[in-house]
Amino acid sequence: MSYKIAILGASGYTGAELVRLIATHPSMEIVALSGDRKAGMEMHEVYPHLRHMDLPALCKIEDIDFATVDLAFCALPHATSQAVIKELPPTTKVVDLSADFRLRDPAEYEKWYGKPHSAVEIQKEAVYGLTEFYRDEIKTARLVAGTGCNAATGQFILRPLIAAGVIDLDQIILDLKVAVSGAGRSLKEHLLYGELEDNAFGYSVGGKHRHLGEFDQEFSKIAGRDVKIQFTPHLVPATRGILATAYVQGEAAAVHYALADAYMNEPFIQVLPLGQVPAMKHVRGSNFCHIGVVEDRIPGRTIVIGTLDNLTKGSSGQAIQNANLMLGLSETEGLMNVPMYP
Ligand SMILES: NC(=O)C1=CN([C@@H]2O[C@H](COP(=O)(O)OP(=O)(O)OC[C@H]3O[C@@H](n4cnc5c(N)ncnc54)[C@H](OP(=O)(O)O)[C@@H]3O)[C@@H](O)[C@H]2O)C=CC1
Numbered sequence: 001m002s003y004k005i006a007i008l009g010a011s012g013y014t015g016a017e018l019v020r021l022i023a024t025h026p027s028m029e030i031v032a033l034s035g036d037r038k039a040g041m042e043m044h045e046v047y048p049h050l051r052h053m054d055l056p057a058l059c060k061i062e063d064i065d066f067a068t069v070d071l072a073f074c075a076l077p078h079a080t081s082q083a084v085i086k087e088l089p090p091t092t093k094v095v096d097l098s099a100d101f102r103l104r105d106p107a108e109y110e111k112w113y114g115k116p117h118s119a120v121e122i123q124k125e126a127v128y129g130l131t132e133f134y135r136d137e138i139k140t141a142r143l144v145a146g147t148g149c150n151a152a153t154g155q156f157i158l159r160p161l162i163a164a165g166v167i168d169l170d171q172i173i174l175d176l177k178v179a180v181s182g183a184g185r186s187l188k189e190h191l192l193y194g195e196l197e198d199n200a201f202g203y204s205v206g207g208k209h210r211h212l213g214e215f216d217q218e219f220s221k222i223a224g225r226d227v228k229i230q231f232t233p234h235l236v237p238a239t240r241g242i243l244a245t246a247y248v249q250g251e252a253a254a255v256h257y258a259l260a261d262a263y264m265n266e267p268f269i270q271v272l273p274l275g276q277v278p279a280m281k282h283v284r285g286s287n288f289c290h291i292g293v294v295e296d297r298i299p300g301r302t303i304v305i306g307t308l309d310n311l312t313k314g315s316s317g318q319a320i321q322n323a324n325l326m327l328g329l330s331e332t333e334g335l336m337n338v339p340m341y342p
Pocket residue numbers: 008009010011012013014015034035036037038039061074075076077078080097098099147148149181182183184185186310311314315
């Protein structure tokens with residue numbers, strides 16, 4: 001059986017990535033694709049790499065008949081997403097890729113996103129989409145909130161350490177290198193070739209990045225008390241990928257054991273042997289996340305490095321993993337493709 005899928009925001013990067021992944025998914029069939037400025041165009045006119053596929057043309061969201069749709073992926077900008085999702089039939093299953101339903105507390109949403117939430121009622125029913133940690137709730141959810149891509153990477157390397165109590169919760173430093181596709185397919189000055197090529201720079205420096213809302217929410221929940229980490233993302237001249245480095249106070253062997261134990265049965269999270277480090281390109285185009293642990297020369301300090309592809313495990317791959325669970329399919333269906341290398 002094939003489930004009928006709509007992708008809202010298909011003309012964006014995560015939308016196109018959903019199309020790419022669903023192309024080889026045995027149980028999903030795309031029945032509707034939406035765009036805004038690109039509505040009316042064929043998908044291959046916007047993304048020539050999808051030319052061989054037989055796809056519906058991009059339409060406006062209001063032209064989609066949701067009665068014929070089993071599940072909608074919503075790959076729209078923040079704020080637009082909540083305005084659209086609150087108007088969908090309450091029976092439509094939705095995986096949202098935006099930040100609109102990630103934060104439980106509406107005050108936290110307003111703090112990090114600068115305006116009040118306009119769909120607080122449905123925000124309450126949403127399940128946080130970090131699959132490996134919310135699997136049971138996702139299976140029965142109507143609305144799943146995909147995580148931030150930086151937030152996913154940081155959580156994969158830190159959650160098991162906080163849960164196992166093997167690190168000092170007040171001394172966590174998280175440094176991220178982020179590829180440019182994380183910013184979406186839109187024109188922004190700092191994303192111009194001449195600004196980014198042969199360059200690298202921190203952004204939202206000083207505890208200002210909005211994914212801190214997700215870290216605060218999730219880490220404090222695990223620890224049972226407030227946990228605030230120091231976090232700085234850096235834009236690097238790469239197309240896809242996130243490489244997260246955490247500096248923690250804790251013994252390397254215990255840190256490595258906590259991660260290996262937590263992810264022992266996880267198909268997508270690969271913990272490397274102690275002392276080995278991962279690289280962005282080892283997971284490119286795939287739904288895998290690789291994690292390495294190295295002992296520092298300073299006694300008691302450990303470095304943990306995690307990497308994933310922001311467009312797959314950080315957004316669209318994660319979204320399909322969640323949709324698989326919501327539709328009663330095997331969690332890995334359509335997602336076991338091998339990373340592209342080099
Ligand atoms: N890129 C990434 O790595 C990640 C992105 N996300 C989140 O996923 C969502 C999509 O991101 P991404 O694909 O990168 O973004 P893009 O900017 O590449 O795409 C945005 C999409 O939304 C459509 N759109 C924009 N405004 C409207 C509107 N007012 N009404 C209807 N449709 C609209 C655009 O249509 P058109 O182009 O035709 O105008 C386009 O299809 C965002 O919320 C983002 O924060 C989450 C994790 C990672």
